[in-house]
Amino acid sequence: MRAYNFCAGPAALPLAVLEKAQQEMLDWHGKGLSIMEMSHRSADYVAVAEKAEADLRRLMNIPENYKVLFLQGGASLQFSAIPLNLLGKNSQADYIHTGIWSEKAYKEAQRYGDINIIDAATQIDGKFAIKPQHQWTLNSDAAYLHYVDNETIGGLQFDQIPDVNVPLVADFSSSILSAPLDVTQFGIIYAGAQKNIGPAGLTLVIVREDLLDQARSDIPSILKYSAQAKNDSMVNTPSTYAWYLSGLVFEWLLEQGGVDAIHQVNLEKAKLLYGYIDASEFYNNPVALPNRSLMNVPFTLLRTDLEKQFLQEAEANHLLNLAGHRSVGGMRASIYNAVPLEGIQALVGFMDDFAQRHG
Ligand SMILES: *Cc1c(COP(=O)(O)O)cnc(C)c1O
Numbered sequence: 001m002r003a004y005n006f007c008a009g010p011a012a013l014p015l016a017v018l019e020k021a022q023q024e025m026l027d028w029h030g031k032g033l034s035i036m037e038m039s040h041r042s043a044d045y046v047a048v049a050e051k052a053e054a055d056l057r058r059l060m061n062i063p064e065n066y067k068v069l070f071l072q073g074g075a076s077l078q079f080s081a082i083p084l085n086l087l088g089k090n091s092q093a094d095y096i097h098t099g100i101w102s103e104k105a106y107k108e109a110q111r112y113g114d115i116n117i118i119d120a121a122t123q124i125d126g127k128f129a130i131k132p133q134h135q136w137t138l139n140s141d142a143a144y145l146h147y148v149d150n151e152t153i154g155g156l157q158f159d160q161i162p163d164v165n166v167p168l169v170a171d172f173s174s175s176i177l178s179a180p181l182d183v184t185q186f187g188i189i190y191a192g193a194q195k196n197i198g199p200a201g202l203t204l205v206i207v208r209e210d211l212l213d214q215a216r217s218d219i220p221s222i223l224k225y226s227a228q229a230k231n232d233s234m235v236n237t238p239s240t241y242a243w244y245l246s247g248l249v250f251e252w253l254l255e256q257g258g259v260d261a262i263h264q265v266n267l268e269k270a271k272l273l274y275g276y277i278d279a280s281e282f283y284n285n286p287v288a289l290p291n292r293s294l295m296n297v298p299f300t301l302l303r304t305d306l307e308k309q310f311l312q313e314a315e316a317n318h319l320l321n322l323a324g325h326r327s328v329g330g331m332r333a334s335i336y337n338a339v340p341l342e343g344i345q346a347l348v349g350f351m352d353d354f355a356q357r358h359g
Helices: 015-024 043-060 074-086 100-109 225-230 240-255 258-279 304-316 341-358
Strands: 066-071 092-097 114-119 121-124 127-130 145-148 168-171 188-192 203-208 296-301 331-334
Touching: 015 240, 043 066, 043 240, 043 258, 066 074, 066 225, 074 100, 074 168, 074 188, 074 203, 092 100, 100 114, 100 145, 100 168, 203 225, 240 258, 258 296, 258 341, 296 304, 304 331, 304 341
Parallel strands: 092 114, 092 145, 145 168, 168 188
Antiparallel strands: 066 203, 121 127, 188 203, 296 331
16 A cells, blocks of 8 residues: 655655556557667667656746756765856856755855855744845855755745845755746756655756856766756766656646646645644644745654654554654655645644654
8 A cells, every 4th residue: 555655755656656657667659668678869769858858848837048957966976066066267156045955055055156145044933034125135246045845854945035146046846836936037957856856866056048058167077957957867878767767756746737836736735734733732833934845844842752652653654754854853744746635634634643642
């Protein structure tokens, strides 16, 4: 039986996608081999890769003057690739710090440039929140401003896109495709695939063309956006299976009605879970309302001594991977696109039963 998987990443994938992949596994489209066994330069594979890009462009309404790159190394390698690609002419950059991932990003960038760190995490009435932009000290000479839209570990998300005069570079690893996004507001959007796109091993980079000529001369060519763009993300062998499977997820999303439609489902899921937690005396979410994540819902139990039991019983009820990140503890339910509303209903039902028995 398939369980409901609330893992933060690698995360749940749509059942229909896994079934399609299973069906195509041994003999892809009657060609007598698996897609994993195909040359990335073959016409068949190139068509799969191009279709995935075209579908993503449709889903996100990505304009022509943006390149879409399918790379490797995770979002973490982009923490280095971004400064290497953008700080060749001007070595100054602004980094907004709201949690663990944005901190990792600026620590890598500090190797390559003069980084202005804006500490934007704060608390409102004891709840975590993001400081409004008028409280940030920005550098108007920065080559770009970097931020993490959704801090996956803290469950802390921006409620608006920063409004600045320099190119915006944003890590959307755990929020891409969860809600409509105006791509034209950004210089670069990037995301590791394993949260809301597909399997691990693929990293998506959406980059505006005018940013392709600012790389440092010492950048490895694999990391260089202009080289990857020129070679259709095939400077070397790409992560072919993850790219193919992400393409199946994009097809699935289009079948669901696209990003607007899945966003409505996501809103309903989040409302159900946060609503239950807020009404309960037994559970607590530590984030202020405007900055609550649509995708990652951390929560604590009134009785922390019962955490282990909560996780064991949840697992016995086919509700998997609810432990919080090892650095913060507590619980966390990641409710990405592939987790259906029924999964949240089952989770809330279990949480309520557990609270009744122990509250
Ligand atoms: C998971 C995550 C990362 C790291 O991703 P890797 O692909 O493991 O490098 C970076 N940023 C955010 C926001 C994440 O959620």
